[in-house]
Amino acid sequence: MSVEIDTSAFTEEAYELLSELEASLLELEESPDDQDLIGRVFRAMHTIKGSGAMFGFDEVAEFTHEVETIFDMARNKTISVSKTLIDLTLAARDQIRSMLDAAAGGEPADKNNAQKIIQGLRALAPGAGGAPKDSGGGSAKKPPAQASVDEPHVYRVRIKPNQDIFANGTNPLLLLGELRDIGEDCQIIAQYEGLPPLEKLDPEQCYTSWEVFLTTKQSENAIRDVFIFVDDQCELNIRLLDREEVLGNDVQKLGNILVQRGDIKEEVLEQALKPIGDRLVESGVVSSSQVKAALAEQNAIKAKRDKKVQAESATSVRVPSEKLDGLVDLVGELVTVQARLNQTASTRQDHDLQLIAEEVERLTGELRDNTMSIRMLAIGTTFNKFKRLVRDLSTELGKQIEMTTEGADTELDKTVIDQLNDPLVHIIRNSIDHGIETPDVRIAHGKNPQGLVHLSAIHSGASVLIRVEDDGKGLDPNALTRKAIEKGHLPPDAQLTDKEAFMLIFGAGFSMAEKITNVSGRGVGMDVVRRSIDALRGSIEVASELGKGTTITLKLPLTLAIIEGLLVKVADELFVLPLAAVEECVELSRTDIANAHNRHVINVRDEIVPYIRIRDRFDIPGEAPEIEQIVISDVDSKRTGFVVDSVIGQHQTVIKSLGKNFEHSEEFSGATILGDGTVALILDLSKMVRYVEAEEEDLSESVAA
Amino acid sequence: MIDLSISDSGDVGKLVLSGSIGIQHAAQLKESLLEGISAAKQLVLNVSDLERADLAVIQLIFAAHRSLADKGKTLSIDGKISEAWHTAVKDSGYVGCLNTNDNNGLWTGEGK
Numbered sequence: 053m054s055v056e057i058d059t060s061a062f063t064e065e066a067y068e069l070l071s072e073l074e075a076s077l078l079e080l081e082e083s084p085d086d087q088d089l090i091g092r093v094f095r096a097m098h099t100i101k102g103s104g105a106m107f108g109f110d111e112v113a114e115f116t117h118e119v120e121t122i123f124d125m126a127r128n129k130t131i132s133v134s135k136t137l138i139d140l141t142l143a144a145r146d147q148i149r150s151m152l153d154a155a156a157g158g159e160p161a162d163k164n165n166a167q168k169i170i171q172g173l174r175a176l177a178p179g180a181g182g183a184p185k186d187s188g189g190g191s192a193k194k195p196p197a198q199a200s201v202d203e204p205h206v207y208r209v210r211i212k213p214n215q216d217i218f219a220n221g222t223n224p225l226l227l228l229g230e231l232r233d234i235g236e237d238c239q240i241i242a243q244y245e246g247l248p249p250l251e252k253l254d255p256e257q258c259y260t261s262w263e264v265f266l267t268t269k270q271s272e273n274a275i276r277d278v279f280i281f282v283d284d285q286c287e288l289n290i291r292l293l294d295r296e297e298v299l300g301n302d303v304q305k306l307g308n309i310l311v312q313r314g315d316i317k318e319e320v321l322e323q324a325l326k327p328i329g330d331r332l333v334e335s336g337v338v339s340s341s342q343v344k345a346a347l348a349e350q351n352a353i354k355a356k357r358d359k360k361v362q363a364e365s366a367t368s369v370r371v372p373s374e375k376l377d378g379l380v381d382l383v384g385e386l387v388t389v390q391a392r393l394n395q396t397a398s399t400r401q402d403h404d405l406q407l408i409a410e411e412v413e414r415l416t417g418e419l420r421d422n423t424m425s426i427r428m429l430a431i432g433t434t435f436n437k438f439k440r441l442v443r444d445l446s447t448e449l450g451k452q453i454e455m456t457t458e459g460a461d462t463e464l465d466k467t468v469i470d471q472l473n474d475p476l477v478h479i480i481r482n483s484i485d486h487g488i489e490t491p492d493v494r495i496a497h498g499k500n501p502q503g504l505v506h507l508s509a510i511h512s513g514a515s516v517l518i519r520v521e522d523d524g525k526g527l528d529p530n531a532l533t534r535k536a537i538e539k540g541h542l543p544p545d546a547q548l549t550d551k552e553a554f555m556l557i558f559g560a561g562f563s564m565a566e567k568i569t570n571v572s573g574r575g576v577g578m579d580v581v582r583r584s585i586d587a588l589r590g591s592i593e594v595a596s597e598l599g600k601g602t603t604i605t606l607k608l609p610l611t612l613a614i615i616e617g618l619l620v621k622v623a624d625e626l627f628v629l630p631l632a633a634v635e636e637c638v639e640l641s642r643t644d645i646a647n648a649h650n651r652h653v654i655n656v657r658d659e660i661v662p663y664i665r666i667r668d669r670f671d672i673p674g675e676a677p678e679i680e681q682i683v684i685s686d687v688d689s690k691r692t693g694f695v696v697d698s699v700i701g702q703h704q705t706v707i708k709s710l711g712k713n714f715e716h717s718e719e720f721s722g723a724t725i726l727g728d729g730t731v732a733l734i735l736d737l738s739k740m741v742r743y744v745e746a747e748e749e750d751l752s753e754s755v756a757a
Numbered sequence: 758m759i760d761l762s763i764s765d766s767g768d769v770g771k772l773v774l775s776g777s778i779g780i781q782h783a784a785q786l787k788e789s790l791l792e793g794i795s796a797a798k799q800l801v802l803n804v805s806d807l808e809r810a811d812l813a814v815i816q817l818i819f820a821a822h823r824s825l826a827d828k829g830k831t832l833s834i835d836g837k838i839s840e841a842w843h844t845a846v847k848d849s850g851y852v853g854c855l856n857t858n859d860n861n862g863l864w865t866g867e868g869k
Contacts, residue, residue, distance in 0.1 A: 218780050218813060225812055225848045242850035250790060250820040255783035259816060262850050 062107040063152055069096045073145050075436040084133035094123045112151045119144045122173045140172045204236050204269045210289040212261035217285050230278045237267040376427050380613045383423045384706035390416040391727030429469050431509045432460030445484045452491050452502040462509035464516050475581040479520045479604050487524030518606040527596035529553035554594035558582040586738050593689050617705035620696040622666050623674040626732035628705050633685040637699055640680045663693030664744055687737045761789040763796050770797030775806035783813040790821040805836035810845040826858040834861040
């Protein structure tokens with residue numbers, strides 16, 4: 053019979069522990085004497101090992117055991133924490149991760165690598181070369197390695213030797229000594245009730261039996277092995293006392309233990325255990341009402357304590373993220389229905405219904421905010437991953453780089469955090485590879501030989517700003533423009549502002565690297581950054597000063613499920629623009645169009661702002677009104693207008709995906725259902741601008757040709 | 758070595774256990790104990806030079822001490838209790854076996 057075990061709880065916990073482990077190791081590298089950190093590393097390893105074995109991840113458990121053994125030595129100050137130890141443990145952490153991935157159906161983990169790590173770790177043990185630690189002992193019959201278990205367990209060992217055991221030359225005290233040797237703690241209690249009076253005692257007979265309480269990491273088999281040569285000369289009974297079901301409950305009462313062991317009869321126990329109240333009443337010391345009052349007091353305190361314990365134990369709950377996704381979907385539906393209810397209530401002019409609708413609106417709003425906050429995670433865990441990245445890359449590239457972080461507790465939607473990993477990796481890799489100079493170059497420029505990468509996160513309205521700053525060589529806007537012209541990304545006479553030139557680094561296939569390294573230089577990474585941030589409905593801004601450093605700022609929405617939008621209308625079609633990008637709305641009259649000679653630009657307070665006519669863009673039939681509206685938005689750090697017939701107003705937008713059939717309609721990031729059941733498309737402003745720019749470039753090229 | 762001597766007055770029996778005493782001496786030890794208990798009014802035990810004792814010895818001394826206690830007599834100790842004795846008591850699990858009747862620390866398993 054096979055039993056299906058749900059291992060997802062273990063893997064989920066293990067992944068979290070591995071992140072913690074990595075962070076602790078990096079901290080430990082900074083302060084190698086910190087016993088708390090060493091303890092944290094040890095405990096993480098220990099938990100992975102213990103639960104790994106429990107869930108059948110034997111390979112993980114065995115491998116982790118080796119690492120744990122070495123860290124146990126560090127904990128006991130037998131060895132010190134060295135860079136080699138940190139390196140190997142980080143490698144071990146990666147290996148455990150590969151093992152877990154492999155168990156989840158990924159690529160099989162490299163066994164040779166595991167072996168190398170183990171050998172490296174063993175070499176750190178004092179008197180290296182052999183198996184560390186458990187080679188001591190002193191018992192000739194060393195139990196096989198597999199016999200040992202992870203946690204020490206408490207066993208009750210009952211030994212009753214035959215009376216003639218001395219005649220065979222066996223000394224029971226030596227056996228007890230061996231037992232003591234395999235345990236961390238060993239209490240030996242002689243049972244001498246069978247010992248006759250001196251006159252009747254045969255001095256060459258053994259009348260003593262024992263109960264031994266042994267705390268040991270060894271298995272039951274290892275205990276049996278001690279008695280392997282006398283198993284026909286004694287009765288042996290071994291019982292594991294700290295089984296889960298025993299530990300899960302309260303510690304057994306003394307009376308129950310005595311009954312269970314057959315030392316007393318249950319009736320005797322019952323008599324002895326008569327409630328103290330009854331006994332006191334019987335003896336006339338107190339009255340029964342006094343006892344009742346005291347009992348009531350006791351119960352009240354107990355109830356209070358139980359409540360407190362319950363509250364303390366329920367402070368956090370682990371829930372699969374799919375369940376949260378489901379909840380967010382339902383809240384989205386509710387928001388839509390609530391909009392319909394509002395609309396119906398106001399159309400019917402029904403005062404009572406309006407009151408209810410308002411109440412529902414308030415509750416829906418609170419429910420939405422609460423649900424969203426459940427999905428919010430601190431970005432700190434992601435930051436910790438990058439500390440590792442910086443450490444490894446700086447070693448690889450021979451650079452000295454310190455990474456600092458700020459705002460690790462800034463919260464973002466889980467989905468955003470998950471999708472943020474790759475773009476941040478690319479940005480940080482670029483900073484390290486292209487930004488930060490080698491120590492000799494930095495010294496020559498009068499800089500600190502150690503470069504700095506600063507990663508920060510901060511809330512800004514409905515967005516989060518994530519900044520990657522470095523104090524490297526900075527970007528040269530002229531060189532970027534030249535390179536873009538050289539590669540044919542720009543016309544030869546292109547004139548770009550510094551800001552625009554910096555944005556060139558996000559172009560597909562654009563790289564300033566003279567040589568391609570493992571790290572970057574293929575011109576792929578930064579293009580990925582732009583696409584990922586677009587997909588997150590975010591924006592990128594680059595600031596740089598030549599010789600001083602570069603700052604890349606990612607502006608991301610707090611959530612991807614519900615956004616604040618601006619509802620606009622073109623003919624009978626409704627569209628939503630993300631409100632976070634909207635800066636202002638201005639009127640566009642036919643005179644304005646004529647003044648600009650039909651070019652799609654408008655002068656807004658002496659600033660020329662280009663615009664896109666949504667009516668033309670989507671071929672919406674019908675005549676435009678006399679006065680149209682331009683919604684001016686910040687798109688990739690450029691002000692761009694979007695011309696619509698009218699602006700309806702702010703709208704809480706529950707984003708629905710367009711489905712597979714419309715996945716090529718890239719100018720829309722989704723759709724939303726309005727209160728009256730109609731559908732409004734959500735515009736992806738950044739992509740729209742890029743498509744229009746590309747089309748215009750093609751057009752001007754074909755005209756020039 | 759097991760050496761029992763009874764005082765001239767016949768009141769005190771002194772039993773000295775020295776060196777290594779084990780199962781091979783058990784029969785002799787039993788005889789000495791019985792003789793000491795019956796012949797003298799008081800039994801004095803000296804284990805100050807005891808170097809090793811095994812379970813058979815522990816059983817016999819315990820049985821003797823218990824009989825004395827049952828009879829309301831005491832087992833007196835002469836000289837220091839050797840470490841070897843304490844170790845034997847501890848190793849055999851006889852620590853605390855005489856409860857309150859152990860008024861001279863013979864069964865504590867550790868030196869005072």
